[in-house]
Amino acid sequence: MERIRMKGFGEEPAVKSHLVGALRIPAHLIVPVMFLSLLLMTACTVQGPASSGEISKQEAGQKRDAKEITRPRVSELKPVRIDYLRPVEDILDPQIFIYKDKRRLYVMDRGVLVRNYPIGLGNNPKGDKMAEGDGRTPEGRFYICLKNPRSKFYKSLALSYPEKKHAERAFMAGLLSPTQYRDIILALERGVQPPWDTPLGGEIFIHGGGAQGDWTDGCVALYNSDMRELYTMADLGTPVIVRP
The missing domain is CATH 2.40.440.10 (L,D-transpeptidase catalytic domain-like)
Known part of the structure; x- marks a missing residue:
């Protein structure tokens, strides 16, 4: 298999032409686009899942909402006949x-x-x-x-x-x-x-x-x-x- 040595980020012209053909991105913009993609992936990784404290707050809010739904309102209580x-x-x-x-x-x-x-x-x-x-x-x-x-x-x-x-x-x-x-x-x-x-x-x-x-x-x-x-x-x- 042909080894490809990328210039700057290790990318050869063959790869550039392939990407340009598939995504229709000008060759001189490929490196910035890849750099921006790496930044977005890193940000998603750093954010990660919600912490246990946030989950607890969410669960508490859901339970509170459930109680508010099931608890009869004053206007729904039937007066004694x-x-x-x-x-x-x-x-x-x-x-x-x-x-x-x-x-x-x-x-x-x-x-x-x-x-x-x-x-x-x-x-x-x-x-x-x-x-x-x-x-x-x-x-x-x-x-x-x-x-x-x-x-x-x-x-x-x-x-x-x-x-x-x-x-x-x-x-x-x-x-x-x-x-x-x-x-x-x-x-x-x-x-x-x-x-x-x-x-x-x-x-x-x-x-x-x-x-x-x-x-x-x-x-x-x-x-x-x-x-x-x-x-x-x-x-x-x-x-x-x-x-x-």
Whole structure:
């Protein structure tokens, strides 16, 4: 094979003529063009891929954009529907929500707020119930486990207190025996009344008698007219959520 010695950059006239024929570049411009090409290739090599910091920023920006896409906008949030005039007999799937700090009891029926009652609490209303006699209204997720149409306070609905978290906390603290703990958990799994004769206490009701203040021993008190409605619409197993 013929050896080619390039002048300046080692390029022979034969190569020049070949390049000139193929690219139609004047012979006197070939060397500058090649020099410019080498500079461009070097620049691309020096720039290289994005650094890890830049990649992290890009990924963070992509994640943020994804969150903004999936997060509902305020204008897209659906307001709670309210229907306080819905007849009691038409409230078919009630859920009871009690907000201690607001002193309110709300009844939801399939996503619609149908009742809003004032309430009174235990005489020591702050915090979750810890033991019998502390005067606190318990917090958590319960269900109606007993209905009493002839309560001392007009009518009453019993809550499934203590719930699992109360039992676990008391058992770990040594307040409950293994048998007591087991009996509470089994009752909750069966959806029946849990034991009320443990150090955790029991007999926590929603009942009548008035919502004029915090006067109960840990129960939730309503005015009798409101209790009459709630007693009619609630059944055994109706969920009750009590929040601080």
